[in-house]
Amino acid sequence: MLTFEEKLSIIESFPELERKNVSMGRINFHYEASASDKKNVVYHLHSNGNGFVYGAELNGYEKNDKGMVNIRDFSEDELRTIIQKSILSLTPKTSTKAPIMEEQKEEKWINQDHQTLILVQEEDMWSVYAGLNLDGAFNSYGEAAEYLHEEGFTRFS
Template sequence: MLTFEEKLAIAESFPELQRKNVSLGRVNFHYEESVSDKKNVVYHLHPNGNGFVYGEFLSEYDTDERGMVNIRDFSEDELRTIIEKSILSLSRTLEEAAIVEDYPEEKWKNDEGHTLILVNEDDMWNVYAGLNLDGTFNSYGEAAEYLHEEGFERA
């Protein structure tokens, strides 16, 4: 089992998380860019080594009624992985999560703040604007060229 200090160092290594000290020596880490009301990624990391990571949308983990995964016995790699997945789950809208499922995907943004999602689905590259399919391409290069022509850059 990792110590409190080791778990703390891992959580602090994610620059997108903000540390929040709470009662009894416990520490939370918030993801302020969350697209949902949920902000806690690491919750009640305790000096005894216990703690939780938000995993409501992570089907590969057992969660409690609050959507939290107990990380008491996690290894360093397991803890880094679940924190990364938790942040990613909180950075997607429900619509985006429904579109990309387990497919590789990239976000592309333009100067006006619009976002498109490029998803590799079944040997094709699809561009989505929200839930709407914007284009389908045979290769990543074709899709990237289209996105560049439309004024989008990888986010």
């Protein structure tokens, strides 16, 4: 289990999060650019190591009735991953950095440095975009996914 200080250091490494001290020594971290009224990404981080991350839109996590995931026993990688996914789930879906697409299958992939790539099926090819820039084109989904994994990206679900 990570200590409070280790968790705090990991959370503070996300520049898009703003620290908010709350009652009884607890700390919240807000994502002010959130597309919704929901801004808390990290909720009630406590010096005993307990705390929560917003995960209402995330699959694969046990959540409470408010959509929060308890992070008490998370490893560093697990904590970084859920925070990345939480931020991405709150990020506005329309962005000037997103490739212009119509009715195409697309997936978001994210790495440990919070960088996001978009994998898009375009006719019979699979294209990887970094914002509006084409990063690579592949003949199959498998080739594209292998490339993304080799580059340290995981699919965001």
